[in-house]
Amino acid sequence: MPDAQSSPVTSLGASAETRSSSLPAELGLEPRFCCDRPKSLGVTSQLDCRERGQACDPLTIFTRPSSSAVLGSAALLKCRFNIGGPINLTALQVHWYFSDQSVAQYDRGEEIFAPGVSISKQELLMGNASLGMENVQMSDEGQYTCVVGYGAERQESETTLRVLAAPRLSIPRRAARTDTATSFPCHVWGFYPGDVTVTWLRDGRVLTDATRSAPQRNPDGTFNLTLTHTFTPTASDSGSIFSCHVSHAALAQPLREEFPLDVTAAPRISIPQRSGTKFTTTSFPCHVWGFYPRDIAVTWLRDGRVWPESTYSPLQRNPDGTFNLTLTYTFTPTFRDRGSILTCRVSHSALGSLWMSNVSICAGGMIPLGDLSPRYQSLLRGDSSSSSPRHTPVSSSHQRGEIPGAVGRESELKRGLNAHKRREWLWGGGNAGALRAAGWGTRGLILGEVNGALRAVGTPGQ
Structure with a gap:
């Protein structure tokens, strides 16, 4: 024809x-x-x-x-x-x-x-x-x-x-995130005549709150329509069987398509510890919580390399069905670790791509011996023939960290790349007991002016 x-x-x-x-x-x-x-x-x-x-x-x-x-x-x-x-x-x-x-x-x-x-x-x-x-x-x-x-x-x-033209059916969305209102459309198209019955079911029960669009006519005379079910899923809804049923005069039996609902919850991440103290064992926990399903990969990296010595906490389930865990990386920083980048990497089905959070290790601004002038290197090695620089006494009541009100004279220490932001002094001498009590040893203390404040930043020879 x-x-x-x-x-x-x-x-x-x-x-x-x-x-x-x-x-x-x-x-x-x-x-x-x-x-x-x-x-x-x-x-x-x-x-x-x-x-x-x-x-x-x-x-x-x-x-x-x-x-x-x-x-x-x-x-x-x-x-x-x-x-x-x-x-x-x-x-x-x-x-x-x-x-x-x-x-x-x-x-x-x-x-x-x-x-x-x-x-x-x-x-x-x-x-x-x-x-x-x-x-x-x-x-x-x-x-x-x-x-x-x-x-x-x-x-x-x-x-x-x-x-007669038999309808065709498609369900484009089969997954949802927790606590987010999600629409599940059942598209039915290419049918004629226009009389058609479309139904959403969940676990075999008819969903009466679905919304039906007005039939749209195609250029070839056939019709399209969409039946949409909208709800806000929780983790407990995962695995529920949703199905769309279509009855039409061109079908010998109803058309049906079903799927198990895939519910996901994207993990949230926090790293509360972002600094370390030299020669002090420090733990860096990466807290990951509120994710679903339970399958997840969490990894600590140091300067881009996987650090296998990390420790997982037991997986914990929340009342809403989501999960929490913590991956902890523990180590003892030295001056060589200053500026190292720690990265917590998380991979989960609810994330579109890998999620990473970086931490730059700050260990009190330690100054390697090689940064000092030959004169002071000799002095700090105990060469008694070297003349001592002028220095500023520091009260033994001050611990490591900021020392407000300290006064000093700029030393002849060799300056690094950030010398315009940092001036350094050397203090040592007869307060060995106070230094030892403060944890600095007996060889003296290197002080640094950082952003206008005087800070204890290292000890000679370390």
């Missing part, structure tokens, strides 16, 4: 308004008598038949009230007739009409068919005038009339073609 954008038929003859009166004249035949039958029925000639005045059985015709065809498939509109004996094709006419237009006709051996339709000549000999159709489109749907003429008789019968 023609495509949906064009007229489904081509006029081949008279319209419905004129075909009733014109058909007998077109046939040009007298009323049919038994003389049309074989001699085996006792008829020897037309004259004998007329003299007897004996008429044959009347022409009868039968069509189905309606037929269905799937969009794009072939269809057969059935029409059968009976004359009570063998059929003479030279006395037969068959016309098929769609609305007011003729789509096919067989006229005493001549055939005229619109594109995509046909009548079988062999079937006509058996009283079958059914109309075959190819590539049925929406525009082919409607009422058809089968008209059969034989001799001077004519009969007609109507049938309706229904075009």
Whole structure:
């Protein structure tokens, strides 16, 4: 048949308004008598038949009230007739009409068919005038009339073609995050006619709060619609079976698609410890909490390399079903660790990519011996011949850290790259007991001016 954008038929003859009166004249035949039958029925000639005045059985015709065809498939509109004996094709006419237009006709051996339709000549000999159709489109749907003429008789019968298009179904979203309102659309499209039933179910129970969109018509005449269920899941909803069911006239049984709900909760991360003290064992915990499902990978890295000596805490489950854990990296910093980068790396299904948090180790601003001038290196190694620099006493009551109010004279210590921000002094001498009590040993103390404050930043030789 023609495509949906064009007229489904081509006029081949008279319209419905004129075909009733014109058909007998077109046939040009007298009323049919038994003389049309074989001699085996006792008829020897037309004259004998007329003299007897004996008429044959009347022409009868039968069509189905309606037929269905799937969009794009072939269809057969059935029409059968009976004359009570063998059929003479030279006395037969068959016309098929769609609305007011003729789509096919067989006229005493001549055939005229619109594109995509046909009548079988062999079937006509058996009283079958059914109309075959190819590539049925929406525009082919409607009422058809089968008209059969034989001799001077004519009969007609109507049938309706229904075009069906089975719906298709898709569910694009099958996962959600906890504590976030999430919509689950069930898209149903490409169906015809427009009457369709769509239902959301959860664990076999109908969800009555789903929202149905208005049907939208496509250019080919089919329809689309969406049924949406919206809710805020928790971790306990994970694994629930959601399904979308569709019932339609084109389906032998309902269409169904189901899935287990995948609920995720993205982990949150915190690193409370971000500094360390030299020669003091320090733990760096990476707290990861509120994640679901439980599968997670947490790793400590140091300067980009995985640090395997980290320790996992037991996995803990929260009342809402999410999980917590802590990965701890413990070590004892030295001056060589100053500026090292510690990274906590987290991988989880709820994260679009790896999550990483960096910590830069600050160990009291330790100054390696190599940063000092040769004069002070010699002094700090205990070379008694070296003259001592001028220095500033520091009260033994001060511990490591900021020493407010301290006064000193800039030393001759070699300055580093940040010398413009830092001035350094050396203090040592007779307060060995106070230094030892403060944890600085007996060799003296290096002080540094950092952002305008005097801080204890190291000991000579360390």
